[in-house]
Amino acid sequence: MSGVAQAQNSDVDAVRAAGPPVGAICSETAGTHACFEKSGDKFWVKDTKADGHYSAMLASWGPIFQGDxxxxxxxxxDVGWMYCDFSSEIPEHSKVWFRADTMEGDGIVSSGGVVWSWSSD
Known part of the structure; x- marks a missing residue:
């Protein structure tokens, strides 16, 4: 999958990459580290624990967190950082909310704190 989201309520698989830039805003929970790169609206996700679960990042833009x-x-x-590009969905200069989640199937095993940032071009 390309990692590019196409509409609200998007669910995409991440693409392998080197890692988020220095200064990226991050959320962390047991087994997952997630960061937001506001220039380009990329979300970075890293599985930090070999436990059979997988890592995810839930995000929204707008006035409240909805995780859509x-x-x-x-x-x-063992793969390291991966990213998803949501630049086609998030309007420039929007408030972006996100959190790191460790998942089992569609269920959440643990969640990090919800953090926010402004998106930019």
Whole structure:
């Protein structure tokens, strides 16, 4: 999958990459680290624990957190960072909310704190 979201309520698989840029805003929970790169609206997800679960990032843009964009890293902890590009969905200069989640199937095993940032071009 390309990792590019196409509409609200998007659920995409992450693409392998080197990692988020220095200064990216992040959320963390047991087994998952997720970051937001506001220049380009990319979300970075890393599985940090070899436990059979997978890592995900849930995000929204707008006035409240709804978790309607999901970036999943199902490749395991030895793969490292992966990202999803939501630039076609998030309007410039919008408030973006996200959190890291460790998942089992469609169920959440643990969640990080919800953090926010402004998107930019």
């Amino acid at each position: 964009m999901i970036c999943r890293n199902k490749s395991g902890s």
